Amino acid sequence: MMKYILGVDLGGTNVKIGISDYSFKLYKFFTVSVQEFATPCKGIFYIQKLLQELGRYKFSVLGFGFPGLVNYKKGFINYLVNIKGWEDVAWAKQLKRKLRMPVFLDNDVNVAALAEYYLGRGKGSKNMLMITLGTGVGGGLILNGKIYRGSSFSAGEIGHFPLGLTGPKCNCGGIACLESYIGNKKLISQINSPSFYSRSKLLTEIHKKKGKLSLEDITLAGRKADSVAVQFWEEVAFKLGQIIVGVINLLDLDRVIIGGGIGKSGKLLLQPLRKFVKNRAMKIQAENVKIFNAGLGNKAGVQGASILAYFGLKNKQI
Missing domain, CATH: 3.30.420.40 (ATPase, nucleotide binding domain)
Structure with a gap:
């Protein structure tokens, strides 16, 4: 049975x-x-x-x-x-x-x-970081083929790595956390500011038509080579990349998987992220790691x- x-x-x-x-x-x-x-x-x-x-x-x-x-x-x-x-x-x-x-x-x-490691883009990896980009920024670590949970079962909080000594206050109570820069709420607020979308004729037209821009709109505009949209994803990649480089240098990972809603931006995020990691991580670690979008949706x-x-x-x- x-x-x-x-x-x-x-x-x-x-x-x-x-x-x-x-x-x-x-x-x-x-x-x-x-x-x-x-x-x-x-x-x-x-x-x-x-x-x-x-x-x-x-x-x-x-x-x-x-x-x-x-x-x-x-x-x-x-x-x-x-x-x-x-x-x-x-x-x-x-x-x-x-x-x-x-x-x-x-x-x-x-x-x-676990799913990506056994069934998705993590197959064949030994040391992997899974990052989910959405309302929050979450992380899951697999080291030597097993989930690394830490001493209090709270490892992987990559969204709460600080990007500086000063910056916006995060929901966790911290200052300048990665999540407070690239979490959905922050990004949606940013793209709907006139100071952002007014720099692009295409985005201005979309905003006028819909009343509010979504991250999917920015992705579609980026695929049409809109310079403001392309730069937006490059800036997200720069912020995320700073944290990924630190984790790669520390743990010598061979795989990083990007999932969640923001990960649907595809190559617009992935290409500048790969470039940043290659240029900023230590040489051996940079050559060893592969960065992919999640495969299981x-x-x-x-x-x-x-x-x-x-x-x-x-x-x-x-």
């Missing part, structure tokens, strides 16, 4: 859910509102209901990716970013008691990194959660 894994990727606005087999082939993928997980109790109720609805699949294990600080070993959620009411939750213990099924969880970027989270659950079921540390 074929056994299945339920993978769940909790996001700020929706929850992605996937059904995989033990070879990580994805049989079903769908999204639901994050309101189904507005509280831990609601989340447990939804999972119970979902498993009943999916009764024809014989699930053996559940895997979750959560956007926040997670204790992987204890299956414990310390807190979630942008989702209130999820502080100090013994999620694995509570769900296992209700379902009588093994449950594994980790940070959402860690599980996305919005399914990476559920696929990574399934991989996490599978290896957890087999008692294999990853």
